[in-house]
Amino acid sequence: MGEFCGTEPLVGEILGLRTFRIDDSGTLLPLYSDGAWYDGVNTAVCSPPTGSHHRGPHRVPADDCECGFYAYGSVDAAVQNRQTRYVQAVVSCWGDVVAGTKGVRAAHARVDALWMSPAAPSWLRARVSTRYPSARLYADAGAMLAEHPLTELDCYERPRPRRVGPVVAAVVGIAALLGLGLLPFEMLQGSTALWTAWLLVTGAVAAGTGWLMVGTHGAGHFAAAFVMAGVLAWLLAPVFGITGWVLRVPLLRGIAVAVGGYLLALRPHYFPVVRAARERAFCGVRA
Ligand SMILES: [Zn+2]
DSSP: OOSSOOSOOBOSOEEEEEOOEEBTTSOEEOSSOOOOBOSSOEEOOOOOSSSOOOOSOOOSSOTTSOOSEEEESSHHHHTTSGGGGTEEEEEEEEEEEEEOSSEEEEEEEEEEEEEEOTTSOHHHHHHHHHHOTTSEEESOHHHHHHHSOOOOOTTOOOOOOOOHHHHHHHHHHHHHHHHHTTSOHHHHHHOHHHHHHHHHHHHHHHHHHHHHHHTOOSHHHHHHHHHHHHHHHHHHGGGGGGGGHHHHHHHHHHHHHHHHHHHHHHSTTOOOOBOOOSSOOOOOTTO
16 A cells, blocks of 8 residues: 555545645645646646656546645644645545545545644735635634544554654765765775775766666656766766866755755744746646
């Protein structure tokens, strides 16, 4: 059973919890696509941005595809997503619905109730309430959930607490990888262990970058290919001595942007607002 698939299609309305990005026009957007949600009934279509794309026409959502409107089945599952500290919405899901251990994906969905953190600017609240007149706005997330209780399904599992081990291993691995790209070339060549490690890692990253470039089908793949290319440039930098710093610029810039964004979000009274796109295609992908 997957997080959002595995059960037979369900019948009837299911209430789930999810989060949104909000743009400066007051439009609710999914985290991973620009497919705006509208007031009232939304109907999902299939064109997943990442992952396995079920080719050919099929019902939405399909068990072997990633399409459909997503909603978490419980508060515990939902709050693992950082964006829920800013926006939470209770949504009704119906039509074809598949459920997994974390939540559901559905063909149709509607925003019933919406909570925004107190940090949300009042002009944004006003725009959201104008755009979504049938959604009830709440100042208190607890009150919202008390009046719109989430549907409990047997397939939902309590999220396990995050384990520290894999996170530490990932941090050590990334630090070692970045360290290899900082060593002088003579030092890499001077040690059999370092040289072997550098060749293996660089070869693996080059292969991964090539595979991502060739296999790029969506925004997620493209972003991953971009990051991998930056890592590859970083690893190749020692070959070019002092001029190798040019190759380190893309990754350094990426790290600076990521750290800056993280620090920005720590500011008190911070609320993220997305700049509105001029034209936004309606689609219900990973929506
Ligand atoms: Zn699909």
